[in-house]
Amino acid sequence: LHSAHCARNLQKCKHCGDMVPRKLMDEHYDENHAPVRFQISSFSQLQSLMNCSLCKCTVERELWDLHTGIQCPQRMLACQYCEFELPALDLFEHQDVCGNRTEYCQTCRKYIRLREWIGHELQFHMSSNASAELSSGRAPAAAEQPVPMPARPAAHGSQRKHLLLTIAIAGFAVLIGSILYQRKGQ
Numbered sequence: 001l002h003s004a005h006c007a008r009n010l011q012k013c014k015h016c017g018d019m020v021p022r023k024l025m026d027e028h029y030d031e032n033h034a035p036v037r038f039q040i041s042s043f044s045q046l047q048s049l050m051n052c053s054l055c056k057c058t059v060e061r062e063l064w065d066l067h068t069g070i071q072c073p074q075r076m077l078a079c080q081y082c083e084f085e086l087p088a089l090d091l092f093e094h095q096d097v098c099g100n101r102t103e104y105c106q107t108c109r110k111y112i113r114l115r116e117w118i119g120h121e122l123q124f125h126m127s128s129n130a131s132a133e134l135s136s137g138r139a140p141a142a143a144e145q146p147v148p149m150p151a152r153p154a155a156h157g158s159q160r161k162h163l164l165l166t167i168a169i170a171g172f173a174v175l176i177g178s179i180l181y182q183r184k185g186q
Contacts, residue, residue, distance in 0.1 A: 054087075070173050080162045081114045 010019045015033040048061040054074035059067045068075060073089040081098040099115030112120045 066173070066176055070169055078162075 006019075009021060011022045011025055012018070013020050013025070013028060013033075015029070018028075020028045050059050050061055050064050051057070052059055052067060052072055052074075055072050057067070057072070074087045076085045077088050077091050078085050079091065079095055079098050081095060081101070084094070084098075086094055099113065101114050102111040103114060103117070104110075105112050105120065107125055
């Protein structure tokens with residue numbers, strides 16, 4: 001009896017696989033899977049909507065740059081460790097794994113995690129050269145100049161740029177969000 005009852009009253013959702021009462025299937029689709037709908041009061045408002053080809057989201061024209069630059073989960077971003085481009089949605093998981101890879105530090109002859117590389121250089125290599133100069137109370141002669149450290153692989157040279165860009169984008173997003181929030185309140 002149970003199987004017959006379920007087969008008659010429940011239906012498997014084609015989108016998520018959940019079992020949903022047949023009479024609530026339309027409501028389930030509208031709440032969970034339907035594209036975002038806007039109330040359009042005029043033709044000009046219709047013209048101000050754009051569809052994102054990456055995430056299939058409908059976005060107002062004024063917010064298009066914000067969506068494609070910061071919000072779209074399918075926008076392509078480069079990994080800060082290997083510069084491989086992948087969707088923003090997958091970037092955190094990739095960087096978590098990629099940052100745990102190690103590379104050999106020629107100066108101290110140890111393997112260092114990529115996520116710790118900048119801190120390692122600052123703590124162990126930059127400070128030792130600067131403290132030696134300061135403790136002697138004189139500038140090193142040309143023959144005593146420290147040997148330049150081997151440069152990090154090219155993929156890591158842009159890590160600071162990525163960090164600054166991320167901070168700038170976050171600040172911009174907060175600014176836009178506060179402007180939109182104020183408009184919504186008016």
